[in-house]
Amino acid sequence: MKRFDLSLYLVLDSDLCAAIGMIETARLAVAGGATMVQLRDKHAGTPRMIETGRALKQALAGTGALLIVNDDVEAAVAIGADGLHIGQEDMDARTARTMIGPDMILGLSVETAPLASAVDPALVDYTGVGPVFATPTKADHKQPIGFDGLARLVKASPVPSVAIGGLKAEHVAEVFTAGARGLAVVSAICGTAHPEAATRRIAAEIRKVRP
Numbered sequence: 348m349k350r351f352d353l354s355l356y357l358v359l360d361s362d363l364c365a366a367i368g369m370i371e372t373a374r375l376a377v378a379g380g381a382t383m384v385q386l387r388d389k390h391a392g393t394p395r396m397i398e399t400g401r402a403l404k405q406a407l408a409g410t411g412a413l414l415i416v417n418d419d420v421e422a423a424v425a426i427g428a429d430g431l432h433i434g435q436e437d438m439d440a441r442t443a444r445t446m447i448g449p450d451m452i453l454g455l456s457v458e459t460a461p462l463a464s465a466v467d468p469a470l471v472d473y474t475g476v477g478p479v480f481a482t483p484t485k486a487d488h489k490q491p492i493g494f495d496g497l498a499r500l501v502k503a504s505p506v507p508s509v510a511i512g513g514l515k516a517e518h519v520a521e522v523f524t525a526g527a528r529g530l531a532v533v534s535a536i537c538g539t540a541h542p543e544a545a546t547r548r549i550a551a552e553i554r555k556v557r558p
């Protein structure tokens with residue numbers, strides 16, 4: 348049985364984290380209560396993903412926070428990450444599962460209820476659902492789904508879901524009310540001068556409402 352806690356899921360962004368750096372941002376966020384960290388770097392090729400991922404793995408060792416690699420299956424395996432996160436356009440879940448083996452966590456982004464209900468729980472461990480709100484962080488994101496859409500997609504998903512897209516501490520209650528197991532954030536942590544304090548504020552809201 349794989350154990351993972353989706354409640355406060357930091358998605359790193361090399362541009363937004365530039366001032367402090369991805370590794371230091373992740374370290375501070377985990378100190379503040381982040382439970383999962385995704386390495387997402389749209390500019391890096393596999394060698395740089397591996398280099399950053401290995402440094403991240405070292406930074407997170409012993410904290411209990413899990414390291415997930417976005418898109419790059421080869422890097423995820425080389426790093427020995429806890430998981431891989433893919434989008435609909437990246438590769439199909441069966442291919443990804445074959446490449447990462449049975450033990451690694453596999454996350455899949457879903458933007459519609461039919462896609463959520465088509466998820467195979469034998470292959471996929473969690474879904475990333477959104478964008479809840481429009482966000483400048485992802486230029487090509489799909490139509491925002493709002494909290495009603497989030498609730499529909501969470502219900503359709505046969506595996507636990509984490510919400511994403513424009514989410515901040517003030518949205519925590521609605522995210523959990525919609526049935527998601529947590530929120531994934533980029534700018535609410537990466538884009539701040541004090542990632543640890545920003546994470547603590549979100550973690551405090553989660554403690555108030557978490558089922």
Ligand code: TZP
Nearest residue numbers: 482484485512513532533534
């Ligand atoms: N997928 C859907 S929205 C998004 C991703 C990666 C970006 C979310 O960034 P932010 O800054 O938390 O709105």
Ligand code: MG
Nearest residue numbers: 418433434437
């Ligand atoms: Mg992708």
